[in-house]
Amino acid sequence: MCGRFAFAATKDENQLAFPGFIFPDDMPKRYNIAPSQPIIALANKGQKRAVAFKWGLIPSWAKDPQIGNRLINARAETLAEKPSFRSCYKRRRCLIPTTGFFEWKKQPDGKTKIPTLITLKSGRPFAFAGLWEHWGSPEGDEIETCTIITTEPNTLMARIHNRMPVILPKESFDAWLDPDEKRSEDLQNLLVAFPADEMTTHPVSSRVNSPTNDSPDCITPVHQPEQGALF
Numbered sequence: 001m002c003g004r005f006a007f008a009a010t011k012d013e014n015q016l017a018f019p020g021f022i023f024p025d026d027m028p029k030r031y032n033i034a035p036s037q038p039i040i041a042l043a044n045k046g047q048k049r050a051v052a053f054k055w056g057l058i059p060s061w062a063k064d065p066q067i068g069n070r071l072i073n074a075r076a077e078t079l080a081e082k083p084s085f086r087s088c089y090k091r092r093r094c095l096i097p098t099t100g101f102f103e104w105k106k107q108p109d110g111k112t113k114i115p116t117l118i119t120l121k122s123g124r125p126f127a128f129a130g131l132w133e134h135w136g137s138p139e140g141d142e143i144e145t146c147t148i149i150t151t152e153p154n155t156l157m158a159r160i161h162n163r164m165p166v167i168l169p170k171e172s173f174d175a176w177l178d179p180d181e182k183r184s185e186d187l188q189n190l191l192v193a194f195p196a197d198e199m200t201t202h203p204v205s206s207r208v209n210s211p212t213n214d215s216p217d218c219i220t221p222v223h224q225p226e227q228g229a230l231f
Helices: 012-017 064-070 086-091 171-174 185-192
Strands: 006-007 028-033 038-042 048-055 074-075 095-097 098-104 113-120 125-136 142-150 199-203
Touching: 006 095, 012 125, 028 125, 038 125, 074 171, 086 095, 086 185, 095 142
Parallel strands: 048 142, 074 142
Antiparallel strands: 006 028, 006 098, 038 048, 038 095, 095 125, 098 113, 113 199, 125 142
16 A cells, blocks of 8 residues: 655656646645645646645545545556446546655564655656545535555565555656546556666655654655665
């Protein structure tokens, strides 16, 4: 799964990574984004502007918005089958910009886990494939939410976790964000593991374990005695 990520790029870095998209001038850098929090996404809404969503998809038919807490990720292999995602997969797709995501590597003792940041070797911002949805309550409240799509891990991620987020290369952005309705066979070939040789990892502080911590030290490399064996 992907349960925590960072998005700490400058506006200029975002413009290079996501050509033509408009990002807010006052967008703060985020170092430890957690589910249920607001995030920035680029949606297929017929405009090239970064907009705010809540992380954790609430299907349009849901009666209880708390379902979003369980739908922070969507498995690529079953998007066309699951009632929570199949409509979004056809019509409401998005890119979720990031500069890195976190996973917790289990140690040989079976108890200890080391928080690990995964980034691109280039250091540039990149994008997860996501789905978004619009939900309205009986009282008239409206929320736009999203989820991150995951797939089987590449060789780098397989040493850390059994899933990884789908990272879309820049050349796939237009196809993913096409506002026209799509069949699953039109898109499924995009939902694959990103090349391992373009990614890198490093252990980080346990401060990232708490979503209340959102500062640069959440992504700063730290020394771990086991690093040679694990990374």
